Amino acid sequence: MIAPLPDILVEPIVRAALVEDLGRAGDITTDSVIPRAARFDGVIAARQPGVVAGVDCARIAFRLMDSDIAVTVERPDGAAVAKGDIVARIKGPARGILSAERVALNFACRLSGIATATARLVAAAKPHKARIVCTRKTTPLLRGIEKYAVRAGGGVNHRFGLDDAALIKDNHVAIAGGVAEAIRRVRAHVGHLVKIEVEVDTLAELEEALQAGVDAVLLDNMAIGELRQGVAMIGGRAISEASGRVTLETAPAIAETGVDLISVGWLTHSAPILDIGLDYDRR
Numbered sequence: 001m002i003a004p005l006p007d008i009l010v011e012p013i014v015r016a017a018l019v020e021d022l023g024r025a026g027d028i029t030t031d032s033v034i035p036r037a038a039r040f041d042g043v044i045a046a047r048q049p050g051v052v053a054g055v056d057c058a059r060i061a062f063r064l065m066d067s068d069i070a071v072t073v074e075r076p077d078g079a080a081v082a083k084g085d086i087v088a089r090i091k092g093p094a095r096g097i098l099s100a101e102r103v104a105l106n107f108a109c110r111l112s113g114i115a116t117a118t119a120r121l122v123a124a125a126k127p128h129k130a131r132i133v134c135t136r137k138t139t140p141l142l143r144g145i146e147k148y149a150v151r152a153g154g155g156v157n158h159r160f161g162l163d164d165a166a167l168i169k170d171n172h173v174a175i176a177g178g179v180a181e182a183i184r185r186v187r188a189h190v191g192h193l194v195k196i197e198v199e200v201d202t203l204a205e206l207e208e209a210l211q212a213g214v215d216a217v218l219l220d221n222m223a224i225g226e227l228r229q230g231v232a233m234i235g236g237r238a239i240s241e242a243s244g245r246v247t248l249e250t251a252p253a254i255a256e257t258g259v260d261l262i263s264v265g266w267l268t269h270s271a272p273i274l275d276i277g278l279d280y281d282r283r
Contacts, residue, residue: 002078002152004056009144014060017103027099040094040280044108046081047275051119053077053152054111055087057145058104066096078115078152087276101278111149112274117267118153124248128255130262133158133241137265146268158263166190167218168198179205183212197241206230210237219259220244227257 044058055077062069069092075081087108090097121132132155138146147157159165166186168179176182179198186196197216198209203226209217210233219230221244234240241261242254254262 001076002148004077005145005148007056007060010057011060011064013142013145014057014103014107015064017106018061018064018100021103022099027095030095030098034094034098036095038094039092040097041091042089042097042278042280043086044088044090044105044276044278046075046083046085046087047277049080049082050112050116050274051078051080051153052087052108052112052274052276053115053149054108054145057107057111058088061100061104061107062090062092062097065100066093068092069096069100077111077148080119090278097278105276105278107145108276109273111145111152112276113271114146114149114267115153116274117271118150118155120248121246121251121262121264121267122154124251125255125262128252128258130242130255130259131156132251132267133261133263134267135243135263135265136161137269139268143268150267155267156261165195165197168196170199170201170220173198173205179208180212183209183214197239203229203233206233210234214238216241216261218243218263224253224257227254227259231258 052075055073059071062071072089074089075085075087081087118132125132134147134150134155135158143160147160150157168182168186173179173182176185183196183198195215197218198214199218199220200206200209201220206217216239217234218241219227222230227242231240239261240259241263242259243263246254246262246264251262
């Protein structure tokens with residue numbers, strides 16, 4: 001199982017989501033319909049198969065709404081679930097549970113969708129060595145937990161921000177006047193611990209990058225034949241990364257070329273949710 005994020009990192013995000021949902025007057029529906037003393041005993045369950053993530057986000061949402069709510073996690077982040085599997089059991093004051101329900105499930109469904117999509121791509125890339133990595137194409141202010149969901153699905157993270165590593169892209173190259181000059185400028189500016197990666201569109205640019213010396217090369221939108229040639233040219237001198245038009249159908253062929261990494265933006269910007277629901281036990 002994946003190591004959970006510390007609550008102190010997650011709580012501000014969840015708290016802001018609850019404040020947004022409660023608005024200026026709180027949950028006027030629940031406060032009108034549900035008696036203050038009413039209790040709720042139920043389960044959070046998967047309604048389709050996948051890999052769960054965001055369970056701790058849900059737990060924190062309920063706890064923030066009412067500290068008397070008890071959440072017992074049955075399937076922690078990173079666990080595979082089948083349709084109908086219980087992810088967590090929940091009991092406590094009904095008002096608090098119902099008021100936090102949507103925020104809790106929004107996080108769980110969204111992050112589980114990312115984890116599930118990642119797990120499927122990881123499976124598609126086997127038995128080859130290529131690892132599935134995410135990008136910076138994340139929901140603003142949710143990058144930390146969305147990248148965490150990628151790890152829950154068996155993927156790995158690319159850089160978290162602009163200060164993690166130097167990634168020279170096509171516009172940097174265009175303005176600098178060439179791949180080698182862009183690399184020279186970065187190397188003169190950054191510290192000795194900073195990794196340098198360059199994005200290339202052609203094998204000629206790849207050769208220029210290799211001659212200049214880099215830690216990693218991003219082979220962008222290359223056909224399978226070009227990717228295979230690119231990996232052979234790199235010959236282990238740098239980490240090879242493929243990106244562009246990656247799907248469950250194309251991932252196996254991309255992985256077969258021998259690249260080290262396959263980066264996929266849609267994992268965090270448009271992966272479908274995993275349907276997870278909260279069900280009241282009427283017994």
